[in-house]
Each structure stands twice: as C-alpha cells, then as structure tokens.
Amino acid sequence: MIHLHNVSKFYPPDQTALKGVDLKVAEGDFLFIAGASGAGKSTLLKLLFGAQRCTGGEVLVGGRNMASIGRDGIASLRREIGVVFQDYKLLPRRTVLDNVGYGLEVLGVGIKERRRLALLLLHAMGLEDRADAYPVTLSGGEQQRVAIARALIRKPRLILADEPTGNLDHEMSRRVFDLLLEANASGVTVVVATHNLGMIEELNKRSIVLDRGKIIGDFSQAHSFRGPQ
Numbered sequence: 286m287i288h289l290h291n292v293s294k295f296y297p298p299d300q301t302a303l304k305g306v307d308l309k310v311a312e313g314d315f316l317f318i319a320g321a322s323g324a325g326k327s328t329l330l331k332l333l334f335g336a337q338r339c340t341g342g343e344v345l346v347g348g349r350n351m352a353s354i355g356r357d358g359i360a361s362l363r364r365e366i367g368v369v370f371q372d373y374k375l376l377p378r379r380t381v382l383d384n385v386g387y388g389l390e391v392l393g394v395g396i397k398e399r400r401r402l403a404l405l406l407l408h409a410m411g412l413e414d415r416a417d418a419y420p421v422t423l424s425g426g427e428q429q430r431v432a433i434a435r436a437l438i439r440k441p442r443l444i445l446a447d448e449p450t451g452n453l454d455h456e457m458s459r460r461v462f463d464l465l466l467e468a469n470a471s472g473v474t475v476v477v478a479t480h481n482l483g484m485i486e487e488l489n490k491r492s493i494v495l496d497r498g499k500i501i502g503d504f505s506q507a508h509s510f511r512g513p514q
C-alpha cells in the first residue's frame with residue numbers, strides 16, 4: 286500500500302525534515318508513527334497525501350508514484366484516502382451533520398443516506414446531540430471528533446491521521462482509536478502519527494520512531510517499544 290525508498294524532504298532554506306527513510310506498509314496494516322515534535326511525522330503524512338513532494342527518493346502510495354502523479358492522479362488517490370489532519374478544515378457554514386456527510390455528497394450519495402450514516406458515526410463519537418450545531422460553537426476536542434467522523438464515513442482504503450487525539454482525554458482518545466481499529470479490522474490501512482506513547486502501548490500495534498527525520502526504530506508490536514526494562 287505504501288512504499289518509501291530512501292526518502293528525503295528538505296524545506297528551504299535549511300530544514301531537513303526527513304532523510305533516508307525506508308518504509309513499507311502492507312494493505313490492511315496499522316502503523317503508528319512516533320517521535321518528538323519536529324521529528325518529521327507530519328511531513329511523512331503529507332508526502333503520502335501528496336500535500337508535499339519528496340526532495341529525494343521514491344514514494345509509492347496504492348501503486349502510484351507520487352513524484353510523477355498528476356492532478357487527476359492526486360484527485361483519484363485522495364478519494365481513496367481519509368485524512369484527519371491537525372487543522373480540521375471543517376466547513377464553517379455547514380452543520381456538524383452536513384460536515385460529516387460532505388465526503389459522501391461528493392461521491393453522489395443522496396441526502397437521506399448521508400444523514401443516516403453521519404448520525405451513526407456522530408453517535409459513535411458521542412456527538413449526536415451536536416448534529417445541528419455549527420463548527421464554531423464546538424470545543425477543539427469536539428471539532429476533532431467531527432473531523433474523524435468525516436474521514437471514516439467514506440470507508441476509505443487508507444486513513445492518515447495526524448495527532449488525532451491531541452485535544453482529547455484518555456476515554457475519548459480510546460473511543461477514537463477503537464473506531465480506527467474497527468476500520469482497520471474491516472481491511473482499511475491506518476497510519477497514525479502521535480506522541481501518545483501510552484496509547485501506542487495500549488493498542489500494541491506496529492510503530493516506527495522518527496528522530497530528526499530518521500527512522501530510529503521499527504517495532505512490530507509496542508511490547509518491545511521501550512526496549513528491555
């Protein structure tokens with residue numbers, strides 16, 4: 286699903302965000318990207334979504350080479366990807382319910398079905414009573430959950446999430462991760478950047494650790510995450 290070969294990313298004038306990154310993620314995998322602030326986690330996700338291009342090496346996503354992919358290729362790739370990025374980009378003039386259903390509108394799903402599916406997800410996120418509210422009236426954590434519901438509703442092949450639980454307490458984080466695990470159990474590939482080490486250990490999934498742009502660890506399960514005690 287994802288294949289990175291010797292990938293580097295340089296931001297002018299002098300920031301090297303990634304260097305020599307090799308990574309394979311098979312279809313259906315669940316992967317955590319861990320690492321301190323500034324390690325390159327968001328940059329890595331942006332390369333996978335085509336929001337940034339790598340400076341060196343090769344990035345393949347769903348069989349597409351991100352260096353040579355055109356506008357149409359990016360558009361079709363993005364239809365297969367659900368993203369939860371740090372700036373939630375909710376539509377300010379639409380209700381919570383319509384924000385969640387929006388991804389399906391683009392695919393031509395009718396309003397009744399959109400609303401039915403959106404309500405199911407809002408319920409799972411504990412937000413059903415905010416369905417008619419506008420994003421500006423929600424707390425940061427609530428907006429984050431709306432963004433997650435919006436990403437999940439289209440049943441994408443790949444979910445990319447950047448600190449999806451950054452504003453959430455443990456219980457709500459666990460709910461978000463349960464939804465991501467559920468999506469993964471149904472075959473969706475999930476890649477999550479987080480510095481929530483507790484959650485990485487709790488979920489016991491594969492995790493890579495970035496440090497100043499390099500992968501310094503790749504653990505098949507979080508049990509080995511902290512190394513020998």
Ligand SMILES: Nc1ncnc2c1ncn2[C@@H]1O[C@H](COP(=O)(O)OP(=O)(O)O)[C@@H](O)[C@H]1O
Binds near residue numbers: 322326327
């Ligand atoms: N658009 C940008 N322009 C210049 N430097 C950037 C840009 N985005 C990120 N960086 C730098 O690249 C490095 C990695 O950033 P980032 O990928 O956001 O890391 P993380 O998500 O792990 O905090 C940091 O040093 C950051 O300052």
Ligand SMILES: [Mg+2]
Binds near residue numbers: 326327328447
């Ligand atoms: Mg980041």
